[in-house]
Amino acid sequence: MATYHHSIGSTERDPLLRAENGDVNGISRKKKNTGPMEISxxxxxxxxxxxxxxxxxxxxxxxxxxxxxxxxxxxxxxxxxxxxxxxxxxxxxxxxxxxxxxxxxxxxxxxxxxxxxxxxxxxxxxxxxxxxxxxxxxxxxxxxxxxxxxxxxxxxxxxxxxxxxxxxxxxxxxxxxxxxxxxxxxxxxxxxxxxxxxxxxxxxxxxxxxxxxxxxxxxxxxxxxxxxxxxxxxxxxxxxxxxxYGGSITLLVAVRSPSVTSHCSHKSLKVLSFLVFLSTRYNDEQPWDAPTVILPLILSGISLVAFIVFELCVAxxxxxxxxxxxxxxxxxxxxxxxxxxxxxxxxxxxxxxxxxxxxxxxxxxxxxxxxxxxxxxxxxxxxxxxxxxxxxxxxxxxxxxxxxxxxxxxxxxxxxxxxxxxxxxxxxxxxxxxxxxxxxxxxxxxxxxxxxxxxxxxxxxxxxxxxxxxxxxxxxxxxxxxxxxxxxxxxxxxxxxxxxxxxxxxxxxxxxxxxxxxxxxxxxxxxxxxxxxxxxxxxxxxxxxxxxxxxxxxxxxxxxxxxxxxxETAPASQTTLPSSDSDSEDDEGQPPKH
Structure with a gap:
């Protein structure tokens, strides 16, 4: 709602109506945001x-x-x-x-x-x-x-x-x-x-x-x-x-997942990872038919496929x-x-x-x-x-x-x-x-x-x-x-x-x-x-x-x-919203002009 302003410094040329946010005749004068190319x-x-x-x-x-x-x-x-x-x-x-x-x-x-x-x-x-x-x-x-x-x-x-x-x-x-x-x-x-x-x-x-x-x-x-x-x-x-989140989790599992240590056998039972497959097969000298070798390799492949599908179709x-x-x-x-x-x-x-x-x-x-x-x-x-x-x-x-x-x-x-x-x-x-x-x-x-x-x-x-x-x-x-x-x-x-x-x-x-x-x-x-x-x-x-x-x-x-x-034109999901790294609530960021 507009309000009436009058001050000692006003003149006849000043507008009588001002918006509460400082607009003049309905025209917004928001603070100009500083882009990365304009900083000191x-x-x-x-x-x-x-x-x-x-x-x-x-x-x-x-x-x-x-x-x-x-x-x-x-x-x-x-x-x-x-x-x-x-x-x-x-x-x-x-x-x-x-x-x-x-x-x-x-x-x-x-x-x-x-x-x-x-x-x-x-x-x-x-x-x-x-x-x-x-x-x-x-x-x-x-x-x-x-x-x-x-x-x-x-x-x-x-x-x-x-x-x-x-x-x-x-x-x-x-x-x-x-x-x-x-x-x-x-x-x-x-x-x-x-x-x-x-x-x-x-x-x-x-x-x-x-x-x-x-x-x-x-x-x-x-x-x-x-x-x-x-x-x-x-x-x-x-x-x-x-x-x-889904992409991160499936990628993590495809490359590695947490290991569980068996205190009874004092051996590390590690599953679900390509890196763990390499570790158990070559570092720990496990045979090819050992579960700790086969399971990580198979589950790593499954997780990799899941990662790709999630990224292409779900995320x-x-x-x-x-x-x-x-x-x-x-x-x-x-x-x-x-x-x-x-x-x-x-x-x-x-x-x-x-x-x-x-x-x-x-x-x-x-x-x-x-x-x-x-x-x-x-x-x-x-x-x-x-x-x-x-x-x-x-x-x-x-x-x-x-x-x-x-x-x-x-x-x-x-x-x-x-x-x-x-x-x-x-x-x-x-x-x-x-x-x-x-x-x-x-x-x-x-x-x-x-x-x-x-x-x-x-x-x-x-x-x-x-x-x-x-x-x-x-x-x-x-x-x-x-x-x-x-x-x-x-x-x-x-x-x-x-x-x-x-x-x-x-x-x-x-x-x-x-x-x-x-x-x-x-x-x-x-x-x-x-x-x-x-x-x-x-x-x-x-x-x-x-x-x-x-x-x-x-x-x-x-x-x-x-x-x-x-x-090529990016899909609609790739578009971005206005952003600002400043503290102002009404910032309307523009892409930097390079």
Whole structure:
């Protein structure tokens, strides 16, 4: 209802009737919302600082446990379950990361990012306070639920704030923190393992020391991350209805499900998972006809089919985004990302083991050998971002530097005990540099082929392929490693008690240094052959990824693509609602104009 206003400052030219909300002559003058391209430089830097801190923490947690495993296994006496500390974290990333592309539209950028940071912080705290191996594995899974979301939301937020051509450079700077975290996780874990294992909380300090940084990230995004984006639901009920619970559950069961420990037999009975099938068949040496091998394989296949059917036919807003899978370029990019991640994590998780088991170095020294890879990843990301920003081109970078990881994997397979320091320290550099360039340029290519309205869900889909690649990189490589190691040890170690000795050598890398010279030589040679098989698998993965990327075309980054020009019309279920990350109730978010 209109009301009469009169004040001392009024003139005859002022209207006599004003609406209660400040409208003049019925014309609304609502507050203009600030889009991501319109925020101030200081606000943008505050947002970037917040997401980069959490990106660093997520990355460092990815490789942190690789050099903590001996200390953790010794305390809990559960070396046969230790591999789940790595795969559990990666599994959570694989399963829940795709949801964050949707959550960025449903909850807003700030809500999705802070949800990820909160889950990761709580999981990290639980890791530091864990009382046994099962609690620690569960805590790692919880931390991974947030860790993957941190990476996805950081990528989406960065893409919001920069033009298509400038995104490569901005993402390149962001990848420095990702690369540093990946590279420093191993050395940091090894340092804690070697120096503080008998002091206070011991290895737990590697987790607890991260908590203040999580708080810093949360506070920075709370203050700065308030720009407007499309997609957020207005009511909690609507938010909850738009989350793809069925897709997450079926994907989780297809890859892994919880294990149930039988205290009577003191053996772990694990079901419903492809990773568990690999673990029981190769790590625990169960025969093919054992229920713990057959059931996980069958139920994993059933769950995978259920996941696909649910995503295609049931889910209201599926995290798989089936309409994107109709675009061949999106599929090529996803497959390439899967294979690159497979190569990356197979090498990163097993490269330090070569130095501990074949070269017999300390855990901290073994972890330091990942540092050149970290530096190379950071430099590769920056280099790719700078070149894309300056030239607007990305395909030639893929063609030139996409072959580097294959070269590095070949160099690594040729390492021996007598190799010089140049090969031992520098052979991994082309892997980090080349894969960083590839991941940067394929992300730019993906965004160039998507309209702005589908950028968030497209990024989430790409992260799904990357997450599955990370999990399979560790899981499949572990199966290859254990199978080859068992076979090689059987060839070299004979006599009374050989089977028990082989089992002990497989389950404890620290045991090798205490063996008699002849047996130690057999164990070191066996580990060298098994690790060479892993690195050969990584080389094949990156070579196949290079071939898959060849058909990806070049698109000008100076031209903002539209839905009609680059993809089929999305189904009605893919449309989004107005959204805002601000606190105002009447915000009407508009897509950022890039």
């Amino acid at each position: 430089r200081s606000t943008r830097y505050g947002i970037l600082a917040g997401i980069w801190v959490s990106t660093f923490l997520s990355s460092i947690n990815t490789t942190l446990v690789a050099t903590l495993l001996p200390s953790i296994s010794s305390e809990f006496e559960k070396s046969n379950q230790a591999s789940w500390l790595g795969t559990g974290y990666l599994l959570a990333i694989c399963t829940f990361t795709p949801l964050y592309g949707r959550l960025c539209d449903v909850l807003g950028r700030r809500g999705a990012n802070q949800t990820a940071v909160f889950l990761s912080a709580i999981g990290t705290l639980a890791c530091g306070l864990s009382s046994d191996m099962r609690v620690l594995i569960a805590a790692r899974f919880l931390s991974g639920m947030g860790g993957g979301g941190i990476m996805t939301t950081a990528s989406i937020i960065t893409s919001d704030m920069y033009s298509l051509r400038s995104r490569g450079l901005a993402q390149g700077v962001s990848s420095i923190f990702n690369g540093l975290g990946m590279g420093l996780g191993g050395p940091f874990g090894g340092f804690i393992s070697d120096r503080y294992v008998m002091v206070g909380f011991g290895w737990r300090w590697a987790f607890l020391i991260q908590l203040p940084l999580f708080l810093v990230s949360f506070l920075l995004t709370s203050v700065s991350l308030r720009y407007t984006t499309p997609g957020r639901g207005k009511s909690p009920k609507e938010v909850l209805k738009r989350i793809d 209201r807003e599926p995290m798989l985004a089936p309409f994107l899978l109709k675009q061949k370029i999106t599929v090529f990019i996803g497959l390439s990302t899967f294979l690159v991640a497979n190569c990356n994590f197979a090498v990163m998780y097993f490269f330090p083991m070569w130095f501990q088991t074949v070269a017999l170095t300390s855990a901290s020294t073994a972890g330091l050998h990942l540092l050149p890879n970290s530096i190379a990843m950071s430099c590769g990301s920056m280099f790719a971002g700078w070149v894309v920003h300056r030239t607007g081109k990305y395909k030639f970078l893929n063609l030139i530097f996409g072959a580097f990881p294959f070269m590095a994997a070949v160099f690594i397979t040729r390492m021996t005990e007598d190799s010089g320091p140049i090969q031992l320290w520098l052979s991994i550099i082309p892997l980090g540099f080349g894969n960083a360039v590839v991941l940067q340029t394929v992300l730019v290519a993906l965004l160039a082929h998507l309209p702005q309205s589908q950028m968030a869900v497209g990024t989430g889909l790409n992260q799904l392929f990357r997450g599955i690649g990370q999990v399979s990189g560790v899981g499949v490589a572990s199966a290859i490693f254990q199978y080859t190691l068992d076979k090689e040890l059987g060839k070299r170690i004979h006599g009374a008690g050989a089977d028990e000795l082989i089992k002990r050598i497989r389950h404890s890398a620290k045991l090798i240094a205490t063996l008699p010279p002849e047996t130690q030589g057999a164990a070191r040679d066996s580990y060298a052959v098994a690790l060479r098989a892993v690195f050969t698998m990584a080389a094949c993965s990156t070579a196949l990824a290079f071939i898959i990327r060849l058909p990806i075309p070049e698109i000008s980054l100076d031209y903002q693509s539209t839905k009609e020009e680059h993809m």
